[in-house]
Amino acid sequence: MKVFHSDAQAGHAPRGYAIGGEVVAARETPERIDALLAALRGAGHAVLAPSAHGIEPLRRLHTDDYLEFLRTAHARWRETFPSGPRSEWVLPYAFPNRHMDARPGSVLGQAGWHLSSTTVPIGAGTWAAIQGAADCALDGADALLAGDREAYALCRPPGHHAYADVGAGFCYVNNAAVAAERIAPTRGRVAILDVDVHHGNGTQGLFYERADVLFVSVHADPDAGFPFFAGRSDETGRGAGAGFNLNLPLPAGTKDAGWLDAVGTAAAAVRRFDPAALVVSLGFDAFERDPSALLAVSTEAFRACGRTVGALGLQTLLVQEGGYAVDALGTNLLAFLDGFRGARR
Numbered sequence: 001m002k003v004f005h006s007d008a009q010a011g012h013a014p015r016g017y018a019i020g021g022e023v024v025a026a027r028e029t030p031e032r033i034d035a036l037l038a039a040l041r042g043a044g045h046a047v048l049a050p051s052a053h054g055i056e057p058l059r060r061l062h063t064d065d066y067l068e069f070l071r072t073a074h075a076r077w078r079e080t081f082p083s084g085p086r087s088e089w090v091l092p093y094a095f096p097n098r099h100m101d102a103r104p105g106s107v108l109g110q111a112g113w114h115l116s117s118t119t120v121p122i123g124a125g126t127w128a129a130i131q132g133a134a135d136c137a138l139d140g141a142d143a144l145l146a147g148d149r150e151a152y153a154l155c156r157p158p159g160h161h162a163y164a165d166v167g168a169g170f171c172y173v174n175n176a177a178v179a180a181e182r183i184a185p186t187r188g189r190v191a192i193l194d195v196d197v198h199h200g201n202g203t204q205g206l207f208y209e210r211a212d213v214l215f216v217s218v219h220a221d222p223d224a225g226f227p228f229f230a231g232r233s234d235e236t237g238r239g240a241g242a243g244f245n246l247n248l249p250l251p252a253g254t255k256d257a258g259w260l261d262a263v264g265t266a267a268a269a270v271r272r273f274d275p276a277a278l279v280v281s282l283g284f285d286a287f288e289r290d291p292s293a294l295l296a297v298s299t300e301a302f303r304a305c306g307r308t309v310g311a312l313g314l315q316t317l318l319v320q321e322g323g324y325a326v327d328a329l330g331t332n333l334l335a336f337l338d339g340f341r342g343a344r345r
């Protein structure tokens with residue numbers, strides 16, 4: 001199995017974000033990748049640097065305004081705040097609400113327009129990291145197009161909360177969606193199965209009116225946590241996409257049996273859709289010791305999830321999303337891969 005990782009991804013290292021009235025230390029850190037890489041290398045996987053795909057494949061799903069903002073925001077910000085504590089990170093403080101729809105011209109205004117919370121700061125190395133992560137997903141998609149049965153894209157920053165023109169929840173460019181969009185035009189139908197503990201609202205938004213990409217998400221009830229404003233079971237698609245979006249929210253605290261039951265329901269929906277390929281948004285933050293503290297899934301459940309996904313028998317691209325219990329990330333990834341590959345032998 002080819003594994004893709006870009007050194008550029010380490011250049012994005014936010015310090016923290018605001019939650020519950022205080023600034024807390026960043027969870028989405030380079031140490032996450034270090035842990036996953038160490039586990040992969042220890043298990044004998046060769047890790048490949050991705051090729052540079054540039055901006056064009058991202059333009060298929062993301063708007064030009066947004067990509068230009070992500071690319072230039074940090075330099076523009078430094079012109080506005082050349083020194084002092086504000087200068088290092090692009091951080092919005094004002095956000096448009098449902099009653100405002102005019103894109104502002106200043107970088108300060110555009111930060112709030114394109115970044116939906118303080119969880120998506122932009123530093124000097126953020127754009128290169130975003131591109132590196134997307135390159136991993138694109139090389140993974142290309143591996144499937146070239147005939148590989150499976151590939152793993154070690155993406156960071158993650159992607160599944162990112163919409164066409166809005167970053168959110170540690171996500172800027174939607175890596176899994178970009179990969180699916182790479183595959184769908186030549187192969188036809190692609191399914192995206194999202195098992196991150198948070199609803200993949202950005203991915204849902206990008207494909208909500210399309211019938212060629214099925215989106216299925218198993219996640220914690222959005223009334224219990226992020227992303228709050230999407231992820232309910234009555235969101236089933238619109239227009240041509242009606243019936244091609246399946247949300248399986250679970251009560252907070254759900255343990256292995258309930259989670260695996262939902263994963264089984266999700267897999268059955270993928271099988272019915274009969275896609276040419278599968279993209280998995282692979283988060284490990286449903287883990288029982290994850291600081292997200294939403295669900296309570298064990299390492300063995302990730303192994304069983306891997307078996308269920310592997311048994312679908314599809315060409316599969318695994319795209320890394322969340323997971324913040326750094327000391328357990330490697331163990332949980334290897335357990336998932338063990339189940340996944342075991343089911344395919």
Ligand SMILES: [Zn+2]
Pocket residue numbers: 196197198283285321322323
């Ligand atoms: Zn997550």
